[in-house]
Amino acid sequence: MKLENEYIALTVSEERGSWKLLDKRAKVVWESRLDRFGEVSIRTGETFKSVPLIPDYVTVEGSSIRLSFHDDRYGRLALNVTMKLKGASLEISYDGTGEVQIESLTLLDEGLRMSDKDSAYLLVPVRLGLMIPSDSGLEFKRRFGTFEYEGCHMEMLGAVKNGGAILVTWHDPYVIAEVKSLLGEGGQSLSVSLIMCKTARSIKIHALGVGDFNLIGQEYRKVAKEKGWLVTWDEKLRERPQARRLFGAVNFKLWTALARRIDEDLREVSVEVKWTFDEVARIAEHLKEDLKLEKVLFILGGWIRKGYDCQHPDILPAAPECGGNEGLKDCARRVQRCGYLFALHDNYQDMYRDSPSWDEGYIMKHPDGRLRKGGLWLGGRAFLTCSKRAIELARRPQNLPKVKELFNPDVYFIDTTYAVGLYECFDPDHPLTKWDDMHWKQVLSDYARDLFGLFGSECGREWAIPHADWFEGLTGVSGRYYHSLDPRSFGGTVVPIFEMVYRDGIVMHGKYGYKFEEAAEYVIHHVSIGRTLNYHSIGPHLYWENDRMEELPLPPKGEPDRACFTRAHNGWAEGMCLTDRFIKNTYEILSPLNEITSRMRLTYLRFLTKDKLVRETKFGEKVKVVVNGGEESYVLTSDLGGRVVLPPFGFLVESPSFVAFHALSWGKVEYERPVLFTLRSLEEKPLYRSDEVRIYHGFGDMRLSWRGDIIEVKGEIIR
Ligand SMILES: [Zn+2]
The missing domain is CATH 2.70.98.10 (Beta-galactosidase; Chain A, domain 5)
Incomplete structure (x- = not known):
């Protein structure tokens, strides 16, 4: 036939x-x-x-x-x-x-x-x-x-x-x-x-x-x-213009202010205050005043009554050990005074037996009526709240409305909503199909988003695009591409198809902590997709007081340097701690790139080498990025830089108003060791004829070939 x-x-x-x-x-x-x-x-x-x-x-x-x-x-x-x-x-x-x-x-x-x-x-x-x-x-x-x-x-x-x-x-x-x-x-x-x-x-x-x-x-x-799932920023910004503040913002998360560990039998195992609310605010002020970061999505976890994950959904008052409601109120004001978006981390998927509101009526049921268990987290054994009932909990006066009244965060984050799969519930009082679960999770998102203005959740799914502004986890996990999936077991390579479809309607970051000194591949991956990084591995208290100060030894010449973005010899962040050096360098690359490209489509990807480790991406018509994930240097020709040599973990970003590179050669200068520079036009004019160009130097040789001269850049200059 x-x-x-x-x-x-x-x-x-x-x-x-x-x-x-x-x-x-x-x-x-x-x-x-x-x-x-x-x-x-x-x-x-x-x-x-x-x-x-x-x-x-x-x-x-x-x-x-x-x-x-x-x-x-x-x-x-x-x-x-x-x-x-x-x-x-x-x-x-x-x-x-x-x-x-x-x-x-x-x-x-x-x-x-x-x-x-x-x-x-x-x-x-x-x-x-x-x-x-x-x-x-x-x-x-x-x-x-x-x-x-x-x-x-x-x-x-x-x-x-x-x-x-x-x-x-x-x-x-x-x-x-x-x-x-x-x-x-x-x-x-x-x-x-x-x-x-x-x-x-x-x-x-x-x-x-x-x-x-x-x-x-x-x-x-x-x-x-x-x-109806493709909703772009053009549409979204009409209703919430403040979402624009997410463009170029890095994801800085303190995880978690109060960490209380409860075991399976509801016994308290440990209690640790990692940051008081005053310390939280001082960290935001440090990022602003010392690191000069302008665009930050500042997220706080573990602010709730008993510490992160414990006794959900009874969240208030804010953890007394950290400063209570008054402390968090003051903290929120101070973070916002830095010009940062302040986000609070909450959860309506998990419920714990020791919470005052515990009632089996809220919990999802298996077909045989058993309660549906969640993971064993800091709060002990979680049980899964039926999403149809979770919205009732979130709406209670003592939950989201009170959080809004007390702390007025700019963004709300409800964990796991977009991370776990869609569930079915067999409780005859509130049965759910997967379709229903999707619906009620969208309702929860819409409620929080309307109340606070902006909303985000974990990982991200296409059905959530019209209901959210921010996904945390889709671009990477723990400094890798995936959580448990190993692309090598398929001989596979990441191709950012989700970005190609939905980029211009959602902010996306990675999730979980990772070692900054081993993160070079994670960084160039984010350069290639034009997304800012998540900084979730932050040491307790005023972290810079106890962090590593000296640079890791350089690897033998020609060998990949996985710690490259933590370096600052001769550079802007010289003398600062490792965490700050990494944050500053990667901020200076990714924040402008993301700001420029947030509303653009990822229009094109091409692999430049057979092993697919060197790749080129284009955003819109005029922004081009090449990153080198291979073990050999890669040579290319660029409009502004001429012959450019990219070392392992090298990259080149070129656009009319912003250029960045981690390279061994750019312009007329060949470098002994890789260097990091970024150049941004501070006017509406393109770089090559702008009268005000800010040049940032991350590390390495300070010489830069600029408009026919060789200039020296110490830290940053405006030309
Ligand atoms: Zn149910």
Whole structure:
């Protein structure tokens, strides 16, 4: 059986139900499994039976092919699958009649096959996005559940084979993508399955023609817009113009002011005051006055009554050990007086048995009525609050309204809302499907956002874009790209597809602490995506009084220097502590870059070396970044810098009003060791004809080739 239009030719085997899709523009064929259409899982009492889907008959009706299936072994099962061509896309959907209960149905069954002989890869939207090549020589199988933790953060998958790109989309949280790589005699075979449960009934395959991940990102953006999830700053700023203050702001988090550890049996194990509220304010003042940081999103955790995580949702008064309500009020005022956005960290997902408000009625239930447990955190064993009831807790006068009245933070952060997967609740008083859970989490976000003005939560999902201003965790975790996922186990490379789709509508950072002296790769990753860093590993009290002062020894010449951004010899932050040197250097690179590009799309990514470690990104039309994640130097030619040599962890940022580089050669000067400089026009004019250019020198040789001269920059100058 065959369907055809100007973009696609689809053939379906009448005997087996297998199919082939020819993308005519790219001249690339995408195939299903050869022996069957798919598979259905049927529930019979307590067990599940798998039934392969091989059609009884296949018919063509207009622009659709219909496959009919039946099976009577476990009760009457009757199913129809429709494959419908519409322009360059093929929609595959199913409907079932009959008596058996369908647990799941695999609509795409080890499909979109790619081999190591193809030049091919899959693109999975896990966090920023992961490119999985078909010739890694690795065997693996992994499920990426829609909106799960390190699952699919967008409802899509991409694939590229021999120059042709394809995009698969769906719109339902009950879809699981399973990626499988097998090594056999015929070589490597990479495929993907889409397992549909409950309300999930259809997928779409878009044949995009000739292209790569850039085209996939562009095309998915259109789908995101249709769903209503692409809301850009142009729209958002109309309602909350203060969100502009997030552009260029670094994420500085004190974690956590009061740390009280409670064990599984609700016994207190330890109590530690890491910062009093006065110390918190003094740290903000230090960043402002000593480090001269202008744009900071200043976040405080562990300010609540019993310390972070303890006795949620009973948060007030502010921790007495740290200074109580009066102390936090004063702290908030002082942080805001620095011109910083002040954010408080809260949680409405976890509830603890020792909280005064503890009531099982708030807790999510398993199908058998058991309470749904959360993690074992500082506060002891958490139980998960049903999201439909969490909003009631947040709205209580003693919760968010009182926080607003007392401390008036600029931004509110409710932890885990966008991090954990969507849950179901089986409490008959407040049942939830995954769709309902998404809805109530959006309601909670909207409530906090309307009350405080700006709102953020952990990690981030596309369904949260219209309800939030800030995601913390999507760009990286603990100084790495992922939390538990290891890209190397897939031979994978991060491709920031989420940025390509949603960049110009959300602020994003990484989460958790990391060692500044080992963070060079994390830094250049953030340079390449134009995002500011998260600084979450801050020592207790006035951290600069107890921090390391001297620089780490330089590695042997030519070897990668993972501590490079903590250096300040001859530079601006010379004589300051390691934490401050790292913050200052990375702030000076990333804050202006992010400020300039926050409302731009990430329009283009290209790998400049075969190992994909040197990459170039473009924002809008005029901002270009090249970063070198390889172990050798990389040479390129630039408009302003001429021949530029990037050492390992080197980079070059070029835009009309801002230039930054970590390089061994720029302009007419060749350097013995890598240097860090940034140059910014302080006028509306571009750099090359600006009368006021601020030049910042991070470390290394102070000489800079500037407008035909060689000048010396000590710290910073304005020219
Ligand atoms: Zn519930």
